[in-house]
Amino acid sequence: MDISHDALVAFSKSWGLFYLIGLMIGVLIYTFRPSNRGKFNRAKQSVLDQDDKPWT
Amino acid sequence: MILTLTETERQVALAISVAVALCGLALAAAGNQDTMEIHGWLILAFGGICALVVIREIWGPEPPKSRLESYYDEPIKFGIAASMAWAVVAMFVGVWVAALLAFPDLTFDGAWASFGRLRPVHTSGVIFGFGGNALIATSLHVVQRTSRARLPDQLSAWFVLVGYNLFCILAASGYLLGVTQSKEYAEAEWYADIWLVIVWVTYFILYIRTLARRKEPHIYVANWYFMAFILVVAILHSINNLAVPVSLGHAKSYTIWSGVQDAMVQWWYGHNAVAFFLTAGFLGMLYYYLPIRAQRPIFSYRLSILSFWGITFFYMWAGSHHLHYTALPHWVQTLGMTFSVMLLVPSWASAGNALLTLNGAWHRVRDDATLRFMMVAAVFYGISTFEGSFLAIRPVNSLSHYTDWTVGHVHAGALGWVALITFGSLYTLVPSLWKREGMYSPALVEWHFWLSLAGTLVYIFAMWNSGIIQGLMWRTYTEEGTLAYSFLDSLRAMYPYYIARAFGGLLFLIGAVIGAYNMWMTVRAAPAKAPLESDVPLNAAVAAAGRG
Ligand code: HEM
Numbered sequence: 001m002d003i004s005h006d007a008l009v010a011f012s013k014s015w016g017l018f019y020l021i022g023l024m025i026g027v028l029i030y031t032f033r034p035s036n037r038g039k040f041n042r043a044k045q046s047v048l049d050q051d052d053k054p055w056t
Numbered sequence: 057m058i059l060t061l062t063e064t065e066r067q068v069a070l071a072i073s074v075a076v077a078l079c080g081l082a083l084a085a086a087g088n089q090d091t092m093e094i095h096g097w098l099i100l101a102f103g104g105i106c107a108l109v110v111i112r113e114i115w116g117p118e119p120p121k122s123r124l125e126s127y128y129d130e131p132i133k134f135g136i137a138a139s140m141a142w143a144v145v146a147m148f149v150g151v152w153v154a155a156l157l158a159f160p161d162l163t164f165d166g167a168w169a170s171f172g173r174l175r176p177v178h179t180s181g182v183i184f185g186f187g188g189n190a191l192i193a194t195s196l197h198v199v200q201r202t203s204r205a206r207l208p209d210q211l212s213a214w215f216v217l218v219g220y221n222l223f224c225i226l227a228a229s230g231y232l233l234g235v236t237q238s239k240e241y242a243e244a245e246w247y248a249d250i251w252l253v254i255v256w257v258t259y260f261i262l263y264i265r266t267l268a269r270r271k272e273p274h275i276y277v278a279n280w281y282f283m284a285f286i287l288v289v290a291i292l293h294s295i296n297n298l299a300v301p302v303s304l305g306h307a308k309s310y311t312i313w314s315g316v317q318d319a320m321v322q323w324w325y326g327h328n329a330v331a332f333f334l335t336a337g338f339l340g341m342l343y344y345y346l347p348i349r350a351q352r353p354i355f356s357y358r359l360s361i362l363s364f365w366g367i368t369f370f371y372m373w374a375g376s377h378h379l380h381y382t383a384l385p386h387w388v389q390t391l392g393m394t395f396s397v398m399l400l401v402p403s404w405a406s407a408g409n410a411l412l413t414l415n416g417a418w419h420r421v422r423d424d425a426t427l428r429f430m431m432v433a434a435v436f437y438g439i440s441t442f443e444g445s446f447l448a449i450r451p452v453n454s455l456s457h458y459t460d461w462t463v464g465h466v467h468a469g470a471l472g473w474v475a476l477i478t479f480g481s482l483y484t485l486v487p488s489l490w491k492r493e494g495m496y497s498p499a500l501v502e503w504h505f506w507l508s509l510a511g512t513l514v515y516i517f518a519m520w521n522s523g524i525i526q527g528l529m530w531r532t533y534t535e536e537g538t539l540a541y542s543f544l545d546s547l548r549a550m551y552p553y554y555i556a557r558a559f560g561g562l563l564f565l566i567g568a569v570i571g572a573y574n575m576w577m578t579v580r581a582a583p584a585k586a587p588l589e590s591d592v593p594l595n596a597a598v599a600a601a602g603r604g
Contacts, residue, residue, distance in 0.1 A: 005385075027361070027365040
């Protein structure tokens with residue numbers, strides 16, 4: 001099969017764009033999902049915990 | 057340190073050391089007369105020393121079971137020491153090459169001391185030696201703390217750190233001998249590259265295994281950055297270094313890429329080395345040590361996630377801005393330029409997130425030089441990414457490319473951002489790792505801070521000036537349409553700036569030496585934090601635990 005330069009450009013200009021937009025939408029949903037709010041708040045506080053031992 | 061390994065691990069460590077030594081012997085034999093022979097002997101010696109270190113204590117007592125109730129920090133301590141040692145050596149070489157540009161006689165007529173050989177010793181030494189060791193050490197610290205889990209075994213982390221330093225030594229010594237692939241930031245030759253792949257894959261697996269053992273369900277964002285760093289560097293390194301050696305007995309190899317593809321692969325590698333080695337990993341440090349030191353949670357956790365995905369997915373496409381006005385297709389250049397400009401958004405989101413975290417803790421920034429290191433690092437991160445996005449615009453690049461402006465930009469990033477965030481993190485980490493109340497001398501941390509800041513400012517202002525003058529001189533035409541200045545004229549105009557740059561670098565080097573001394577004394581002499589938990593002599597305690 002012969003892949004021409006133009007075909008490659010067209011492919012990257014269309015699908016490259018779609019996949020980045022899709023990725024962005026996915027990330028936005030993950031970030032702003034209300035059900036993740038608690039998890040994120042806990043994560044940001046938990047690094048400040050003073051105990052220096054692994055949990056068992 | 058060997059006593060913290062289990063008996064089986066000691067045996068495996070010995071087997072690995074011997075295997076490495078034998079590989080060295082094989083290289084020395086195969087490479088007879090080639091520079092590779094010297095590297096063979098070097099590897100043999102390295103493996104031999106490791107084997108001796110292991111053998112000395114191979115029959116020592118098993119580590120107590122109670123070890124599993126604490127994090128495994130021994131290799132991290134080694135990584136910090138290695139990082140600071142490389143910092144001092146490589147920054148010294150940096151000052152040397154800077155001085156060479158003003159005083160070319162400083163090569164002392166030795167081929168090994170010519171600019172072309174010393175420069176990669178400096179760049180690899182600071183990026184991989186200083187930065188890489190600090191990244192591996194801090195990442196292993198952060199992943200354990202944020203996962204609330206101990207490393208899965210004792211040996212892997214040692215293998216990664218010691219093996220990684222073998223790579224760094226092979227790289228740096230090879231450059232002095234004239235061994236080079238001629239790929240910037242990837243100069244090391246094929247056998248060293250293969251070794252790095254083995255080390256790096258072990259590192260990746262170790263990280264994943266630790267994460268898999270986590271007790272904390274959510275993976276803290278700093279780990280995402282470290283993971284991106286490890287994974288992408290593995291990919292970049294493997295693809296950019298695909299090469300065919302002249303023969304198995306020769307150090308020289310030729311890349312499988314050719315022409316403009318080679319250039320594109322190289323700068324896809326080069327720019328993502330900036331992105332994932334010099335940025336993502338250090339952002340991981342920032343997102344952990346800054347909140348800890350400021351005693352405030354990160355300003356916005358959501359923003360840190362958004363900037364993570366922005367940085368990982370935009371940076372990938374930005375490499376072609378290093379190849380403006382070349383044979384690279386125009387649209388690829390434009391693509392790189394566009395993504396570079398877009399990159400400013402997630403970059404400033406991170407820098408802003410860091411500074412807003414400090415909002416409300418400014419009194420602490422004022423009083424605590426360690427926190428100030430991190431604050432200034434975030435500012436320089438903002439400056440250098442703004443500058444980078446600007447330089448990536450094609451017409452701007454036509455002025456800046458080939459000039460010292462690029463060098464100024466590099467060092468706004470490398471000194472102002474990478475080195476300062478590292479020093480801030482290490483000053484946070486060292487007392488806590490060695491269980492000290494604080495650093496040996498807070499006054500010396502202050503000195504280090506001001507020397508670093510002054511050095512960085514002198515350096516980048518000198519390079520901004522010289523770069524723009526250079527760029528303008530090269531594009532000034534006379535009325536007849538000929539160039540107004542010869543290249544030599546522009547070189548002469550650089551002379552004062554090169555001296556200023558060497559001076560700025562010297563200040564930075566002195567700061568790093570002070571920092572290394574201060575850390576050394578903290579380990580040696582600073583008072584311990586809490587009284588020891590038990591009063592039993594160590595050997596008795598170990599023996600008792602061994603019986604139990
Ligand atoms: C948004 C982020 C950034 C962008 C868009 C960017 C862009 C650029 C551009 C356009 C160049 C000049 C290429 C040339 O004319 O040859 C460059 C060079 C360089 N930048 Fe950045 N930069 C960014 C951030 C950083 C950071 C944070 C560092 C950290 C140290 C850094 C390190 C370097 C290095 C080492 C070079 C020199 C490459 C060479 O040897 O030619 N950059 N960057």
